[in-house]
Amino acid sequence: MRLPVIAIRPLIGLVLTLFCLVSVGACLALTGLLAARHETMEIGEDLATSAGVMSSKLQERMAARLHDVQLTASILHTAADMKAARPLLDDLAAQMPAYAWIGVTDAKGTVEASTGGILEGANVSERPWFRFGFVQPYLGDVHEAVLLAKYLPPDQPGSQEPLRFVDVSAPVHNAAGETVGVVGAHLSWRWISAIGSVLTTTGKSDASALLLDAAGRVIAGAPFGTELSSLASVTRARAGGTGFVREMHPDGQDYMVGYTVWQPDPALGSLKWIVLAREPASRAFQPVRQLMHYILAVGGALLVFGLIAAWMMARAIAAPLTGLAAAARALRAGPDAVATLPRAYGLKEVSELSLALRSMVLRLSVVERRHELLQEEGAQKTRRLESDLTTARQQADTDPLTGLFNRRALMRDGAALFDRLRGQQRSFSAVILDIDHFKQVNDRFGHMVGDTAIRFVVDVAGKSCRDSDLLARVGGEEFVILLPGADLGAAEELAERLRERIEQTSLVIEGNHVPLTISLGCAEAAGMEDLQGLLDRADRALYAAKSEGRNRVRRAAAV
Numbered sequence: 001m002r003l004p005v006i007a008i009r010p011l012i013g014l015v016l017t018l019f020c021l022v023s024v025g026a027c028l029a030l031t032g033l034l035a036a037r038h039e040t041m042e043i044g045e046d047l048a049t050s051a052g053v054m055s056s057k058l059q060e061r062m063a064a065r066l067h068d069v070q071l072t073a074s075i076l077h078t079a080a081d082m083k084a085a086r087p088l089l090d091d092l093a094a095q096m097p098a099y100a101w102i103g104v105t106d107a108k109g110t111v112e113a114s115t116g117g118i119l120e121g122a123n124v125s126e127r128p129w130f131r132f133g134f135v136q137p138y139l140g141d142v143h144e145a146v147l148l149a150k151y152l153p154p155d156q157p158g159s160q161e162p163l164r165f166v167d168v169s170a171p172v173h174n175a176a177g178e179t180v181g182v183v184g185a186h187l188s189w190r191w192i193s194a195i196g197s198v199l200t201t202t203g204k205s206d207a208s209a210l211l212l213d214a215a216g217r218v219i220a221g222a223p224f225g226t227e228l229s230s231l232a233s234v235t236r237a238r239a240g241g242t243g244f245v246r247e248m249h250p251d252g253q254d255y256m257v258g259y260t261v262w263q264p265d266p267a268l269g270s271l272k273w274i275v276l277a278r279e280p281a282s283r284a285f286q287p288v289r290q291l292m293h294y295i296l297a298v299g300g301a302l303l304v305f306g307l308i309a310a311w312m313m314a315r316a317i318a319a320p321l322t323g324l325a326a327a328a329r330a331l332r333a334g335p336d337a338v339a340t341l342p343r344a345y346g347l348k349e350v351s352e353l354s355l356a357l358r359s360m361v362l363r364l365s366v367v368e369r370r371h372e373l374l375q376e377e378g379a380q381k382t383r384r385l386e387s388d389l390t391t392a393r394q395q396a397d398t399d400p401l402t403g404l405f406n407r408r409a410l411m412r413d414g415a416a417l418f419d420r421l422r423g424q425q426r427s428f429s430a431v432i433l434d435i436d437h438f439k440q441v442n443d444r445f446g447h448m449v450g451d452t453a454i455r456f457v458v459d460v461a462g463k464s465c466r467d468s469d470l471l472a473r474v475g476g477e478e479f480v481i482l483l484p485g486a487d488l489g490a491a492e493e494l495a496e497r498l499r500e501r502i503e504q505t506s507l508v509i510e511g512n513h514v515p516l517t518i519s520l521g522c523a524e525a526a527g528m529e530d531l532q533g534l535l536d537r538a539d540r541a542l543y544a545a546k547s548e549g550r551n552r553v554r555r556a557a558a559v
Contacts, residue, residue, distance in 0.1 A: 012313070017311070021303070023306075024299060024302055024303045024306055027299070031299075040285075043244075043284050043285070044243070044244030044258065045244065045258075046258070047207065047244050047256055047277045047278070047279060047284075048243050048244045050209075050277035051242070051258040051259055051260045051275045051277040052242065054209055054275050054277060055261075055262040058273070058275070062166075062168075065098065065187055066137060066139060068092060068168075068185070069102075069137070069170045069183050069185050070137055070170045072085075072088065072089070072092065072104075072170075073104075073170040073171060073172045076104060076183070077172070077180070078174060079181075082104045082106065082112040082180075082181050083112050083113055085104050086113040086114065089115045090115050093115045099115070099185050099186070099188070100148070100152055100163070100165060100187065100188045101116075101118060101119075101148055101165075101185070102114065102183070102184070102186075103115070103120075103183075103184055104181055104183045104184075105124060105125075105130060105181050105182050105184070106180065106181045107134075108123070109123050109124050109127075110122070110125075111123075118148065118151045118152075119147060124147065124184075127184075128167065129167035129168075129169040129184045130169065130182050132169065133169025133170055133171060133182040133183075134179055135171065135179075136170075136171065137170045138169045139167070139264055139271045140166060140168070140169075140271070141166070141214075142164050142165070142189055142219045143165060144162045144164055144165075145162065145163035145165060145186075148163065148165075163189075164224070165186035165188065166186070166187040167185070167186060168184070168185045168187060169185070170182070170183050189219075189220070207277055207278060207279040208277075208278055209221045209278075210228070210277075211274070211276075212234060212273065212274040212276065213273060214271075214272040214273070216238065217229070221276075231249065231257075233245050233247060233257040233276055234259070234276075236259060237259040237260060237261045237276075240261060241259070241261075242259065243258070243259065244257060244259065245257055245259070246281060249278070253280050253281075254280070254281040255279065255281060255284075256278065256281055256285075257276055257278040258277040259274065259275070259276050259277075260274075260275050261274050261275070262274075262275055396408065396409075399472075399473040401451055402454065402455060404458060404479075405470065405471070405473070407474040407475075409472065410474060410480060411531070413470065414472070414480075415530070417470065418484075418525070418530070418531040418534070421485065422525060427485055427486055427487040428482075428484055428485070428525040428534070429486045429487060429490065429491035429522065429524045429534075430481065430482055430483065430525075430534050431480070431494065431521070431522050432478065432520065432521045432535065432539055432541075432542045433461070433478070433479050433518045433519065433521075434475075434479075434518065434519050434520075434542055435453070435457060435477040435516060435518055436516075436519055436546075437550070438450065445512050445514060448510075449510060449514060452510075453507065453514055453516060456516070457479070457516070457518065458471070458473070458479070460502060461479060464497060464501065465481060469481055469482060469484070480535065481494070487524055488522060488523070488555060491523075491555075492555055495520040495553045498518070499517070499518055499520055499553055502517060503517050503518075503551060517550060518551070519545040519546045519550045519551060519552060520542065520545060520552075520553045521538045521541030521542030521543070521544065521545055521554055521556060522538060522555045522556065523538035523555070523556035537556035537557070538556055541554045541555055541556040542554070
């Protein structure tokens with residue numbers, strides 16, 4: 001039974017194409033899944049950390065204020081001490097604007113002394129801070145002002161929001177250890193709510209902070225009293241958990257939320273606040289989307305490359321057989337070919353090869369010699385082409401007057417050098433110099449003298465640079481020096497040294513005294529800046545040097 005004749009090249013190409021599609025697709029899916037999961041974990045953990053930092057900051061602030069009150073209470077022992085305590089209380093309030101009011105009462109709750117004399121003589125025995133503070137140090141929850149509302153101005157001029165305070169109190173003991181009064185302080189809630197600014201110091205400028213009471217109502221970061229108790233983050237935080245979750249909030253936005261609960265020592269009271277650090281998912285997952293786009297782009301490029309490689313491989317595998325088969329067809333006229341070799345079946349190329357093999361063997365020496373001659377001719381042409389390309393590249397990259405790199409070569413080789421050093425987190429600086437009033441030199445002495453002056457500046461600059469520095473001519477009288485591994489101070493020092501040498505040299509060309517000075521701008525790479533950005537800032541510094549009178553060095557402003 002004869003097998004069907006099959007062409008080898010499309011068969012191999014089809015198999016390799018299917019393999020590329022399956023393998024690259026699987027790798028893309030797995031890589032994207034793992035990368036998205038990793039990025040999501042990092043985003044959530046970052047927000048959870050931010051919530052924890054805010055909780056720690058809150059603990060520090062509240063502990064400091066409780067210490068203030070306890071320290072004040074430890075100073076007072078008698079009724080006389082309490083009546084004379086107003087200067088002490090005023091001084092404490094002046095040092096810490098967080099205190100809206102501080103007062104000291106006797107054992108019956110009558111205010112003996114207070115900041116500004118407010119409520120002195122009033123009885124506050126029914127206030128929670130007095131009742132709990134009479135027994136032990138106490139921290140109270142957020143509440144609106146009651147007795148102080150008519151005495152204190154609003155937190156912000158023109159605000160319609162009521163005054164809200166957090167109470168801090170501690171008992172006053174006499175020498176016998178008996179409680180003889182209470183020191184109480186009302187902390188302005190606007191000061192406490194500023195805890196959300198911690199997010200900007202932790203690098204989460206797009207995030208916002210929310211502070212909730214134990215019942216899940218907002219007390220800072222959003223309209224006061226907003227009900228958020230149904231959120232998963234709040235439920236988990238109330239249960240004592242710390243972590244992160246993605247959820248929809250009442251404002252209609254999808255958020256990534258880090259959560260924790262802040263609770264001081266239970267002996268200080270029942271205070272228990274929930275801290276949320278949230279970021280809109282649209283912004284939080286932007287790095288994830290960018291990563292997925294990058295993965296898709298790279299995967300697509302790999303897929304295209306794989307398909308091209310698959311067909312090139314198929315062609316490479318099939319080409320020898322196809323070529324031999326074509327040669328066999330050309331040599332099939334040999335008289336003994338049919339009688340000597342039987343016809344083989346299977347692959348089409350092998351079948352044709354079996355018919356022409358004897359003729360190919362007889363003429364192989366001729367074919368080999370012709371092949372050698374063609375190879376030698378091709379090699380000679382290749383060498384000539386490579387030599388011509390090398391010469392053309394040198395001419396394209398070199399300034400004919402000075403022999404320096406031109407702008408094209410500078411941006412190519414300089415960018416590669418810049419990327420390599422910045423990838424190693426090393427310093428990289430640039431100096432741009434321009435010959436002052438060079439047009440006047442050309443107009444006064446002629447272009448031949450001008451060209452000699454340019455070569456003089458290049459010679460001085462070359463002797464001033466290190467072997468690792470890159471000097472290029474980027475304009476008529478404008479030059480760039482790239483300083484790998486040098487910071488801004490080193491660049492400015494080199495520029496000043498070069499400026500002084502040019503200024504102090506008495507240049508005589510063809511009997512003419514040619515006065516030369518140069519202006520220079522320096523800049524150091526910063527952040528994610530590329531080489532073009534570095535050169536732009538150095539150029540602006542050069543412009544500043546020229547605007548200020550020339551013959552001077554100016555450094556670029558920091559990014």
